[in-house]
Structures are given as C-alpha cells and as structure tokens.
Amino acid sequence: MNISVQPIPAFNDNYIWCLIHNSNAWVVDPGCAQSVRAFINEHRLTLKGVLVTHHHADHTGGIEELKHSFSNLTVIGPQSANITGLTTIVSDQQHIDLSGLPLELTVVALPGHTLDHIGYYNEQMLFCGDTLFSGGCGRLFEGTPLQLHNSLQRLTQLPNATKVYCTHEYTCANLRFAVMVEPDNQQLLDYQQQCIDKRAQSQPTLPSSIEVEKAINPFLRCDQNSVRTSLERHSQHSLVDNVSRFAALRSWKDNA
Numbered sequence: 001m002n003i004s005v006q007p008i009p010a011f012n013d014n015y016i017w018c019l020i021h022n023s024n025a026w027v028v029d030p031g032c033a034q035s036v037r038a039f040i041n042e043h044r045l046t047l048k049g050v051l052v053t054h055h056h057a058d059h060t061g062g063i064e065e066l067k068h069s070f071s072n073l074t075v076i077g078p079q080s081a082n083i084t085g086l087t088t089i090v091s092d093q094q095h096i097d098l099s100g101l102p103l104e105l106t107v108v109a110l111p112g113h114t115l116d117h118i119g120y121y122n123e124q125m126l127f128c129g130d131t132l133f134s135g136g137c138g139r140l141f142e143g144t145p146l147q148l149h150n151s152l153q154r155l156t157q158l159p160n161a162t163k164v165y166c167t168h169e170y171t172c173a174n175l176r177f178a179v180m181v182e183p184d185n186q187q188l189l190d191y192q193q194q195c196i197d198k199r200a201q202s203q204p205t206l207p208s209s210i211e212v213e214k215a216i217n218p219f220l221r222c223d224q225n226s227v228r229t230s231l232e233r234h235s236q237h238s239l240v241d242n243v244s245r246f247a248a249l250r251s252w253k254d255n256a
Contacts, residue, residue, distance in 0.1 A: 003103055005125065005165060007204050010035040013169040014058055015206065017127060024048050024100030028120075028127045029167050033062030037069055048100040052077030052086065053110075053129025054117040059167065060085075074099060080116035090118070108155075112148025113138030119155070125163045126210070128155065133166045134195075134208040135174030137219040139254065145247035149222075156220055160211035171195050171205035174217075177253050181218040181230045188216040222246050 008016040010032040017028040018039060025045040029052060030036045040047050047070045052060060060077075063085040067073050076088045076096060090096060092109035105120040110131040117138075119128040130138035131148070132155055140148055175192040182188055191212065195205040214220050221227045222245040231248050232238055239245045 003101060005163075005207070006039075007206070008035050008039045011058060015165075015167055015169065015204065017165050017167070018045075019098070019101060019103070020045060021101045021103070026051060026098050026101060027066075028165070029053055029059035029129060030062040030066055031058040031060065033065035033069065036062060036066060040070075046100070047073065049074035049076065049098060051105075051120055051127060052083060053119060053127065053131075053167070054078065054114045055080045055082035056114065056130070059129065078116045078118045082116070092118070096120070110151040110154070112143035112151045113141060115142045115147075117143075117151075121158060121162065123159050123162060125165060125207075126155065126158060127165045129167055131155070131166075132164060132213065132217075133168060133174055134164065134171040134205060134213065135178045135191075135217050136170060136253065137217075137250070140250060145250060146243050148250075149243050149246040152220055156210065156214055158210050160209065160214070162210045163207040164209055164213060165207045169199075169204060169206070171208075172199055177256050178216060178218050180256065181249070181252075182221075182224075182226050185216065185226065191216050218249060219246065222249065 004020040006018045008018055010016050016030050019026045023045050025047050026049045027036050060083055075086050076090055077083050077086045079089050090107045094107045097104050105122055108119045110117045110119050113130045131151055172195055178188055198205050218227050222242040231245050235248050
C-alpha cells in the first residue's frame with residue numbers, strides 16, 4: 001500500500017497522525033493548525049484532507065485555519081453540532097476513499113467518550129481518537145459505560161495485526177494503572193518496560209496493535225478472571241457482568 005503514517009506532536013501529549021503517499025497527505029484530528037502546517041511545509045507535502053473523530057477542541061481546533069491555509073481541503077467527520085468546518089459527514093460502516101492516497105477506510109461508530117465519536121479503519125490501521133488508548137480507554141464525558149464497553153468490544157473484532165493509532169501519549173500512565181489491576185500479567189509487565197524505554201528516548205509508544213491491547217489492556221479484559229478478581233477485591237462486592245465490571249474499572253481509574 002506504500003502509505004506512511006507519521007505522528008505530528010501537538011500540545012502536551014496529542015498526536016496528529018499524518019497519512020502520506022508520495023507527496024499527498026491527510027491528517028487525523030488536527031487540534032493545532034500550526035503544528036500541521038509546519039510539518040506539511042517541512043516535508044514538502046500537499047495536504048488533501050482531514051479526518052475528525054469527535055468534537056473536542058484538541059481534535060478540531062485547527063480545522064478552520066487549515067481550510068484557510070490549504071485550498072479545496074476535504075474535512076470528513078461525524079454529524080455533530082459541535083464541529084464546524086466539515087465538508088463531508090459520515091456514519092457507521094460507511095466506506096470512504098482518501099483523495100490522493102490509495103486507501104479506503106471504513107467508518108465505525110464509537111460512542112462513549114462522546115456521543116458523536118467515530119473511528120476509521122481497515123485491516124492494517126485504526127484511527128480511534130480517544131476511545132481506545134494503549135493500556136486504557138477514554139473517559140466517559142457523554143456516553144454510558146454500556147456504550148463505551150460496546151465500542152471497545154467492536155474494536156477487538158478487528159484483525160490482531162491492526163495497528164492502533166490513538167491520539168494521546170498516555171501509555172505509561174495507563175500501564176501503571178493496568179499493573180495495579182493485573183500485577184501478575186507478564187506480557188503487560190514486559191510491554192510496560194518497552195514503553196518506558198521508548199519514552200526515555202523521546203520515542204512515541206504508538207502505534208500499538210489490537211493483539212497487544214487484548215493482552216495488556218484491562219478495559220478489554222473484563223471477562224478475564226485476573227481482572228474480575230482484582231475488581232471485586234477493590235470494590236468489595238461481586239460484579240455480575242462485563243458491563244458492570246467495565247463501569248467499576250473506569251471508576252477505579254478515574255479516582256486512582
């Protein structure tokens with residue numbers, strides 16, 4: 001497919017992902033126009049379009065400025081009264097072609113973090129915004145535990161090799177909590193050390209993969225005995241199903 005995906009750092013811990021083929025580029029969740037413009041100019045690229053996952057300002061704040069800087073910019077995103085500047089509105093299971101890139105992506109509805117949240121995927125890559133993080137998941141700002149749990153479960157159905165491009169460098173903090181939940185998960189402990197080493201060298205911990213996340217991310221593992229036991233010990237009562245376990249896990253993380 002010959003598409004490169006590069007991170008554009010923004011703010012304290014955001015990544016604006018840039019998809020590149022030859023000299024054409026698309027960016028995902030451009031909260032900061034200045035960061036995008038500097039990257040595009042430095043690498044002598046032509047910005048063709050923007051993908052948006054949800055309405056939060058650190059994902060949308062640069063859209064209008066980019067539309068002024070780059071002519072005929074396509075801006076794709078979800079139906080939302082809180083996002084201005086979209087040229088194309090998409091919905092669940094819609095297929096989209098990215099102009100200038102030999103790439104088709106499918107839209108997936110991912111309510112929970114926000115109600116308008118969507119992702120974009122094919123068998124090689126997933127752009128999931130703030131729904132799935134490496135070792136964690138987004139906070140519940142608008143949706144319910146059931147919605148976010150179901151959204152995450154949809155993502156676990158993607159092929160194991162699918163690369164996970166989330167939009168924040170939260171990995172090491174997430175893994176510290178994950179180890180509290182599953183202190184005996186050796187794959188988690190090994191992954192944690194790998195990520196610590198990467199950050200010590202100022203390298204991104206991302207992308208992750210669906211396979212890795214299913215092995216180390218407690219929010220995808222509420223059906224595992226190790227997570228269930230830890231949750232019930234922490235909450236001091238039994239939890240009867242995966243949604244109640246997920247809700248308890250999200251609450252534990254929020255207050256950890």
